[in-house]
Amino acid sequence: MKTSIATVSISGSLVEKLHACADAGFDGVEIFEPDLIASDHSPEEIRGLARRLGLSLDLYQPLRDIEGVDEATFTENLRRAAATFATAQRLGIGTVLVCSNVATATVDSVEHSAEQLRRLGDVAARYDVKVAFEALAWGRFVDDYRRAWRIVELADHPSVGVCLDSFHVLSRRHDPAAIEDIPADKIFYLQLADAPALSMDVLSWSRHHRLFPGEGDFDLATFVAHVLKTGFDGPLSLEVFNDTFRQTDPDRTAVHALRSLVWLKDKVADLPGVGRGASLTPVADAKPPVGFDFVELKAEDTSDVEILLEQLGFVPSGRHRTKPVSLWTSGDVRIVLNEHQARDLDPHVAAVGLQVPDADATSRRAADLMAPAAYRRTYAAEQALGGAVAPDGTEFFWVTAPPAGSPPPWVAEFENGLPPASDGLLRQVDHVNLAVPWQTSDEAVLFLTSVFGLSADAPTEVAGPSGLVRSQVMRTDDGSIRLPLNVAPQVLETADMPQHVAFACTDVVAVARAARARGLRFLAVPDNYYDYVAGRFGVDADTVAELRELDLLYDRSPDGTFVHFYTRTVGSVFFEFVQRVGDYDGYGTDNAPVRLAAQRVRSTG
């Protein structure tokens, strides 16, 4: 199926938008009228540019407040519509979107609206355009696609059909199954948008919070399946109003948008009764990751991290043959320290390595989903890892999971290390917490969902001393991969929000004592916190004394308990050690404000 996108979905001038959509690989675009009005290119010039770029112009939109009015108003509306049809004709566009009347409708009658649409169809025919009639979720009398279809059916005019928009249907919780009652040749257009489950007025929700498919809570695959079952073969077109995308680079948003359609088409093809016809290009299948392979920290000088790792019981396991990169291990946990091309950089999380069932399959899937490839120069006898750059710039690499107990092949490239050592307390990387700019947080969700098959937990919010931090955990169902994404308040630069790597251990008290014996400075937890823990959870005095002595934090859920501690921050990264007891599945979110305040005391002195 062809892909299309409304120009309102991305930022920039109309000419910039067309270039961005063509470069990303869209087949066509819908022209949003205000974009044309504000353009210094004439309709004929836009038509010519689109032809040169290989873009079809699929729709001109919107024409508002036409039907359901008295005769005098309708006469004026027909004159206004004719002007819009004339512009569409100059653009070479064959379909104009007419949305249901919001402002001026006074007649609540499908027959009346049908009669007016029929007359509108006569005018449209004179300009060689068709009218796609859409029920807005907040239309005055027409706010349901089934009613819009009834009107179109009654109008019974070859130039009049319906436009279906997933937002207007699913935001009102209307059952999309009745779409199958509409003949394919009467579905003149199909617009798609996802959205988070918000409880707010539907107009604001629509104008500000639409998302690309895969980023919200709507079941778009089922919606599209209903449309395809009619035999519809027009383009899948995105119309996404979103405050963030309006402020983001158009080239980047266009690729992001197309990825969402590629992902969606693949999802739809998997549904029963649809079938993967030639029109639904498959995306290579790949199973989700089964565990972390390594975490890479990068800096011009990684010495401070090395001191910290040594205090935490890691040993230096070798230096890379050809690059200024070293490997530190503790049992099966691997930290890579990279000083390559890192001038002026402070320590930060640069890359995350994942173990997957089949690395080649993941590479094919990433390519199908247009994930930008992560590049590492490799030399003779070196392992070339598959890799992709996440929207925030963090690199993700993947290797086929080695047999239990053996390291992945790339470890052999590291030489002259100390013998492996482990106190047996560290089990694995529990989670890697990344700081994500607010501009790319939705895109990050789609990236991690589509490429790696992670799923998004419900977001939470944490009050820090400089504002609310939104936390969005991306994870596998079994918790073997957990990636909390922290979205910074607008006032903070993302670089000022530390990232962290958390290690799961079997006895966090023993780890803390051993680390303290090696000279580790913990993040100091305020005394008041321990009074709170005693009061809140009724923890016994001895345990509270031990928590207090070791600067440990505590949380409890109905499923289990969580004890954890933080190191000081080095550059923009710190480490956490966690012990999950029972089936505790969280991250000690209630303790995050305490951590944020303690880190702020440190950083402001």
Add this chain to the structure above:
Amino acid sequence: MKTSIATVSISGSLVEKLHACADAGFDGVEIFEPDLIASDHSPEEIRGLARRLGLSLDLYQPLRDIEGVDEATFTENLRRAAATFATAQRLGIGTVLVCSNVATATVDSVEHSAEQLRRLGDVAARYDVKVAFEALAWGRFVDDYRRAWRIVELADHPSVGVCLDSFHVLSRRHDPAAIEDIPADKIFYLQLADAPALSMDVLSWSRHHRLFPGEGDFDLATFVAHVLKTGFDGPLSLEVFNDTFRQTDPDRTAVHALRSLVWLKDKVADLPGVGRGASLTPVADAKPPVGFDFVELKAEDTSDVEILLEQLGFVPSGRHRTKPVSLWTSGDVRIVLNEHQARDLDPHVAAVGLQVPDADATSRRAADLMAPAAYRRTYAAEQALGGAVAPDGTEFFWVTAPPAGSPPPWVAEFENGLPPASDGLLRQVDHVNLAVPWQTSDEAVLFLTSVFGLSADAPTEVAGPSGLVRSQVMRTDDGSIRLPLNVAPQVLETADMPQHVAFACTDVVAVARAARARGLRFLAVPDNYYDYVAGRFGVDADTVAELRELDLLYDRSPDGTFVHFYTRTVGSVFFEFVQRVGDYDGYGTDNAPVRLAAQRVRSTG
């Protein structure tokens, strides 16, 4: 009445918050439990600090999910409550806020809740604290203050009373009149917050969008009047959860917050049946401004603005006696160009002069409302203008309106000007459009409302090529003062958003022709726009041709028409000329995207 504020309302550490509240002049604070937990100061140290700062500690909050539960849960809750009461006692705080159960309530019975609150009161009494029970708007069974009061009444315990919070009452549209049924000695606490009229789930609305009194849509004066009529004489306390204030400097927010209470107390005292007792300090009365006196533009070098003003028909009317400042006039419109201490500054709107009925009264009112004074050094025989600095840094000055036709006295300080000239086309300053950072836009509304008696129109949004711009017009009822505040998208620096001064004229076509003859370059409007105007409004071909020739923009409402044009931008300021025909009362908002796009073409080349 004493003033108080919850520490959750401002940013920073608990110690910083206490200092900020004391410096602003608050009498007391409520301690938000998470602020204490995250503090490295013990409860006794916080108590000592508050005493040194002269702040009373009025409330410790919140204690959650206590009542309406089964007996086993309640036993555990009493233990937890005792720990909280012990902390309150260490802080020297006499009242603890208990909010209605959201998470664990299973018993929907006022008798059951009352019995549990009575037992809670017994525990509280042992720690010398009282319990103020509050109905949260989203409480499981108790979501109405009338039900909370019924429970307290049944509990009938000297240590148990109610806490009233304006947000929880007014967000649910509960009638606050029944507050008068509660005896004053059973109202243990009063919390105030304003909020915009939003249609969203009440929890998100409360957590993110509360405002200080005077900034939202709630009728807080009437709410407070009901409370005062009971005889209540406790503090008026602000509890405002707001994403913006969490990110703003605490000192600044504290002053902003106190200003809202000063304004509110004055409003309440004006209500019938309340009376201005000793407890409600009056704010000096001052009538709203009647017109613009001048607009001051500032830059290191104002030459570019002078060229533009000359092309627009202004004449240089003199140089200030003692400062590098010049005056340009056209009829009664005065533009002041200021090169004083303007190193490296590009042209921008630095100050707005207002004519008021009584300048001394306005000065007294501004002082009572703690408006920061704007300072201008004056010399012998110079006029000292009253002035205040708005939250965005723009200075506002005021003079007593001179008799019709005569200039204000300060004009005499400008010497060696050309004789006044006017083509008679320019009538007055129509509006001054200021660019306001999103962090200070709510504060700006309160500032302009409270000091000058302006009122806020409903905000609108304009789609620009770099994001949505929110426009908030502040104005007098008669339109003699109009100040559209443009709030920039987060991605833009406010400095990148141009400001403008709009002049009302009687014949905008004649002004445009005269300006063109003098060599003025207009902001170029795209050709497509005129096709749209013809189609949308059915404007006749001759008029469209004239609009097109002169780069004029057009709008129409049911009340009249609006024709306007823009100059190019100099520094961060441009000029607009507008002609209002009939009772057109808007600003051509639909044309703003065209302007924003045209300005972007100019700035990106």
